[in-house]
Amino acid sequence: MSDRKSVFVKICGLKTPEDVDVAVAAGAHAVGFVLAPNSPRTVTADLARELAARVPERVLTVGVFRGQPLEEVRRLTGESGVRGVQLHGDEGPEYYEELRAPGRTLLRATAEHVARCGEYGEDLLLIDAPDPGSGKPWNWGSAQFTAPEGRWLLAGGLGPDNVREAVRATGAWGVDVSSGVERERGVKSPDLIRAFIEAATQSYDYSE
Numbered sequence: 001m002s003d004r005k006s007v008f009v010k011i012c013g014l015k016t017p018e019d020v021d022v023a024v025a026a027g028a029h030a031v032g033f034v035l036a037p038n039s040p041r042t043v044t045a046d047l048a049r050e051l052a053a054r055v056p057e058r059v060l061t062v063g064v065f066r067g068q069p070l071e072e073v074r075r076l077t078g079e080s081g082v083r084g085v086q087l088h089g090d091e092g093p094e095y096y097e098e099l100r101a102p103g104r105t106l107l108r109a110t111a112e113h114v115a116r117c118g119e120y121g122e123d124l125l126l127i128d129a130p131d132p133g134s135g136k137p138w139n140w141g142s143a144q145f146t147a148p149e150g151r152w153l154l155a156g157g158l159g160p161d162n163v164r165e166a167v168r169a170t171g172a173w174g175v176d177v178s179s180g181v182e183r184e185r186g187v188k189s190p191d192l193i194r195a196f197i198e199a200a201t202q203s204y205d206y207s208e
């Protein structure tokens with residue numbers, strides 16, 4: 001039996017103070033702000049800074065990037081004040097090395113389903129669908145998927161109704177969600193955020 005009390009839960013794509021407050025109050029371990037362009041969830045560095053400032057120290061704030069130049073990621077990370085950097089591009093280990101800084105958590109998102117934790121120097125691995133933030137699930141339940149050892153987050157098409165089953169099936173250390181807690185694309189639902197966190201954190205039942 002695992003000695004974990006709960007899975008790590010990250011709520012991604014937050015854009016309003018109300019949604020940040022709901023996620024934090026409901027027990028999220030991390031909140032994500034999309035600093036990649038051209039998404040219905042994209043926020044400016046100024047807005048991300050405002051949102052991140054509401055978040056207590058115990059909750060990790062994460063900037064989400066996709067295929068952006070290193071200087072842009074550095075600048076937006078600095079301007080927004082987020083403590084975590086999540087990369088969805090095809091950056092190599094050198095890129096992670098360049099971004100490493102004291103107190104910063106690096107997350108590597110990949111749709112490669114044979115990935116190993118820490119392979120690129122990241123602190124957390126995120127195994128996601130090929131189209132991040134689309135709400136489309138991938139076949140995490142199939143025999144072809146072998147879960148990595150260590151701290152990794154499962155993402156892609158999760159929601160309050162399937163997160164518990166997904167964690168049990170994969171043994172994921174944590175989960176990440178965006179579309180599954182929205183009432184329409186890019187617009188979060190406080191009720192779904194609460195329901196997701198409740199379901200995710202009940203994924204391990206010690207009486208079994």
Ligand SMILES: O=C(O)c1ccccc1NCC(=O)[C@H](O)[C@H](O)COP(=O)(O)O
Nearest residue numbers: 012039132133134135156157177178179
């Ligand atoms: O959310 C976006 O629009 C986005 C844009 C560019 C890079 C990443 C993006 N999202 C990443 C996430 O929200 C999560 O890491 C994850 O993919 C959740 O996806 P889902 O719950 O399936 O929407």
